[in-house]
């Protein structure tokens with residue numbers, strides 16, 4: 457691309473030379489053969505220049521295309537691989553900003569913008585040709601190019617600073633847009649539109665002001681460069697005329713010098729248009745780079761052979777960052793293969809946090825979670841999650857059908873396994889009543905499914921993995937009596953199959969079957985009761 461840029465800029469001089477030679481050689485003497493030769497020569501040069509431009513554009517496309525896919529791949533693997541505990545601290549709007557930055561980069565890092573950038577240093581060739589023609593006019597053009605470069609640099613600095621300010625306003629606007637679009641029922645039912653509108657207007661005002669300021673800066677830089685171009689034209693003609701009068705330059709050379717000076721400023725004039733997209737792309741790239749530097753989940757750790765479901769907690773303490781006190785401390789227990797632990801506690805006691813710790817989605821403050829005698833921090837998360845049947849308290853779903861979602865962690869599950877998982881989760885009556893059964897699209901990531909059906913679907917997805925450790929967060933929450941009965945029966949079956957059960961729940965029907973109950977209401981050290989005491993407790 458560098459060689460092509462060099463040749464393009466050299467061949468670009470041909471048209472100026474043509475004008476000068478026609479004026480200097482053909483016009484005074486009128487020899488037609490001279491005009492023909494010059495015309496053929498300049499046409500050949502133009503064709504060659506076109507060829508090199510096309511080759512350079514294609515090469516730039518080859519460079520830029522894979523870069524875009526590389527960034528997209530990096531962003532995706534970071535978003536799915538960064539330690540979940542760190543993602544917890546990052547607002548969703550900021551995460552979306554990282555992903556949206558890919559489009560910003562793709563729009564800025566195009567083949568034509570790359571070739572436009574390459575032309576900037578090569579405009580020195582045009583300046584050099586001008587110096588050869590007339591050192592005095594060369595100095596004028598150099599000064600104007602310096603002024604244009606300074607305007608571009610200042611514009612770029614200002615755009616960077618303003619974009620950083622605008623980012624916060626854009627993030628808050630984005631968060632409000634999401635709330636308004638996804639919480640439409642709440643907005644109406646609680647007459648929140650007026651208050652939301654005020655915040656929306658304030659945020660929009662700030663964001664629009666920031667955008668306007670950037671556009672104004674860009675406009676001002678563009679106008680300033682046009683002014684420099686106009687002043688340059690005037691200075692070249694005025695000084696050139698003096699040189700002509702002194703006999704140091706002829707008219708043909710003066711016209712040629714004017715063309716060369718205009719050409720030298722061309723790439724800088726185009727560069728000023730790229731200030732905003734390039735500054736935005738640079739911000740997006742920096743954001744992506746910062747994000748990709750966040751530590752990743754353990755992926756290369758131990759993958760123990762066969763996992764028997766045994767789990768040990770050793771002096772475990774946990775809390776969310778910034779919380780005034782730990783949710784629990786000094787939790788030490790051993791859950792043998794096939795053991796049943798129920799974790800109870802009031803709202804906010806830390807049951808969900810405990811479940812997330814065991815899945816590796818949150819991290820302990822102190823102590824260890826031991827799997828087969830190995831600290832969970834040393835274990836490959838991919839391997840570990842294959843050992844789990846995990847039902848989160850608020851199951852999220854992917855766009856796709858019911859079957860796609862049940863098979864999420866186990867794509868090879870056959871139809872018999874699919875039916876079995878749905879049956880054990882009590883999903884069958886709903887599936888039988890739906891027109892398309894397992895092929896029902898769940899749309900909007902299942903947001904429109906009734907909570908009880910979401911829970912059943914979440915349970916079916918958990919059971920589809922066949923994991924040895926079943927980790928169920930509030931499996932009966934929101935279920936009718938029939939649904940609860942199915943869950944109790946399924947828990948009994950899993951216990952009889954020898955799976956280890958950890959169930960977060962205050963449901964008396966579940967507490968009754970517990971071999972051990974960890975009560976997170978006892979602060980800061982949860983109480984641990986064994987079977988006979990647990991029955992009394994229930």
Ligand SMILES: Nc1ncnc2c1ncn2[C@@H]1O[C@H](COP(=O)(O)OP(=O)(O)OP(=O)(O)O)[C@@H](O)[C@H]1O
Pocket residue numbers: 544776777783801802803804805806807808809810849
């Ligand atoms: N992602 C998070 N970031 C920071 N704090 C959190 C986060 N999730 C939960 N918390 C806080 O941690 C505490 C424990 O919450 P948790 O959801 O674990 O309780 P819980 O016992 O499951 O409650 P519930 O019975 O209502 O489901 C609460 O004070 C909660 O506000």
